[in-house]
Amino acid sequence: MNGNSKVKALPASFYDDFLSDQAKEWLFSPIRGLFPLEKTPGIISLLAGKPAPSTFPFTSLSFTAKDPTNETSETTITIPQDQLAPGLQYSDTTGLPELLGWVTGLQERVHGRKHGRNGVGEGVEGWRVSIGSGSQDLIYKAVAAMVSPGDPVLVESPVYAGVIPMFKHLHCKQIEVPTDAHGIRSESLREKLENWPQGQRRPKVLYTVPYGCNPTGMTATLERKKEVLRLARKYNFIILEDDPYYYLYYGKTVRxxxxFSLEATEPFGEEGDGSDAVGRVLRFDTFSKILSAGLRIGFATGPEALLNRIDLFTANxxxxxxSLTQLITFHLLQSWGYDNFLLHTRKVSEFYRKKRDVFEKALERWLGSGEATSEGRLAEWNAPVSGMFFWFVFKLLIDPTATEEEDSRTLIETHAFANGVLALPGTVFEPNGSKTPYVRASFSLLEERDVEEAMKRLRKTVLEVRKARKQARTKNKRLGTSMM
Ligand SMILES: Cc1ncc(COP(=O)(O)O)c(C=O)c1O
Structure with missing residues (x-):
């Protein structure tokens, strides 16, 4: 338990029950396991098969980057030979120490959680950071480390399509927890957990994307998050907080x-039996949406015991x-400092806010109440306050007695495509492949002109489908009468 802080952390042994069968069998890499000892002062290492740096052709590296304080200026960052060396050599499994230190400091600053050891090992509140090849890499490893074949897992629904194959491959029972514009519907989650079938394995994890969710665009409210956290403590599960759109928040209210932050500030001692301690959140961040997706750098933040298993997977x-992309990233971030990094993220989020506005204006005009006066609204949606996705449903029903819209796959793949526009049919985000009338549209790349044109084409599609249905119904009715 940590001595320096008031925050209590769950002990390492707590996580024994959270490890998957396969993770318990992963072996330490015999070489990488001894790596840290090389750093002992005075040691002469004959350990690793590291290539001799003098044979590497690279001598220095320079790149230019935008200056967050001045739109029009660029800064040249040069990494001289001696500082380039760590980027050219094998490095620690967990991540390049310099970058780990920087990212740990970022987590302390942004989420108010204390580490206190500059990124080295377990911090005073029981957490640390590991770097991965994007957050996808770390999520996959975390799932493999925690979930055994056949385990039930709680997944928000609709869910990021990138995790569905992971759970399917492990033959998990994906327990869908519905979401709405405010996040996970916590009352539904509570009901499921309260009425969990007797004698059946209980879920160890809940997967959620709380900011600008992919695909729904929703951002979870504080109240919902508190409720989910309370349930995690009560029903003993770990929250897998996948948060690539955290820095893309552009809502008007305080974020x-x-x-990860909340678990340390929510009143302690609620249960008084240890369930109040921190360590129930494994958080995933990424530089993909704010620096470059091609860097492939993400970081997991959470309990040391879980990160040790993720690292074991990486080592194997x-x-x-x-090392080189980590070093480049570190030099960029170090040259900016935390303030300018955060300034940069605010500029990025402002960029997406403007894109959101353009998209919504066109959506309203062509599929909302703007042009669609005689036909009524052709689509419904909630505007996102973070991220880059709109989640909407087309109003295809003209029959006032019908209650359910049908699946959007044919509408998108056949009709919309024929009219020269594409989006993602919502069914790909349904954990168990259910049909859904919803559609995900990404607004990150399009210019205003293309957005307008895309909306016009969608409008044409919806009107065509409506017309075809009306004709089919009239024909059916006529046939019905003439047969009488
Ligand atoms: C919700 C979610 N999680 C994870 C990822 C993977 O991101 P990364 O580039 O960090 O691997 C994405 C990418 O779009 C995403 O939307």
Whole structure:
């Protein structure tokens, strides 16, 4: 337990029950396991098969980057030979120490959680950071480390399509927890957990994307998050907080805290039996949406015991993330400092806010009440306050007695495509493949002109489908009468 802080952390042994069957069998890499000892002062290491740096052709590296304080200026960052060396060599499984230190400091600052040891090992509140090849890499490893074949898992629904194959491959029972514009519907989650079938394995994890969710665009409110956290404590599960759109928040109100932040500030001692301690959140961040998706750098933040298993997976699979991309990222971030990094993220979020506005204006005009006066609204949606996705449903029903819209797949793949526009049919985000009338549209790349044109084409599609249905119904009715 940590001595320096008031925050209590769950002990390492707590996580024994959270490890998957396979993770318990992963072996330490005999070489990487001894790596840290090389750093002992005075040691002469004959350990690793590291190539001799003098044979590497690279001598220095320079790149230019935008200056967050001045739109029109660029800064040249040069990494001289001596500082380039760590980027050219094998490095720690967990991540390049310099970058780990920087990212740990960022988590302390942004989420108000204390580490206190500059990124080295377990911090005073029981957490640390590991770097991965994007957050996808870390999520996959976390799932493999925690979930055994056949386990039930709680997944928000609709869910990021990138995790569905992971759970399917493990033959997990994906328990869908419905979401709405405010996040996970916590009362539904509570009901499921309260009425869990007797004698059946209980879920160890809940997967959620709380900011600008992919695909629904929803951002979870503070109240919902508190409720979910309370349930995690009561029913003993870990929240997998996948948060790539955290820095893309452009809502007007104060942003809700992350689960990682909240677990340390929500009143302690609620249960008085240890369930109040921190360590129930495993958080995933990424630089993909704010620096570059091609860097492939993400970071997991959470309990040391879980990160140790993730690192074990890394040591056995890809050894580590590229030292060079970590070094480049570190030099960029170090040259900016935390303030300018955060300034940069605010500029990025402002960029997406403007894109959101353009998209919504066109959506309203062509599929909302703007042009659609005689036909009524052709689509419904909630505007996102973070991220890059709109989640909407087309109003295809003309029959006032019908209650359910049908699946959007044919509408998108056949009719919309024929009219020269594409989006993602919502069914790909349904954990168990249910049909859904919803559609995900990404607004990150399009210019205003293309957005307008896309909306016009969608409008044409909806009107055509409506017309075809009306004709089919009239024909059916006529046939019905003539047969009488
Ligand atoms: C919800 C979610 N999680 C994870 C990822 C993977 O991101 P990364 O580039 O960090 O691997 C994405 C990418 O779009 C995403 O939307």
């Amino acid at each position: 809700p805290p992350s689960y 699979s890809n050894l580590q993330v590229s």
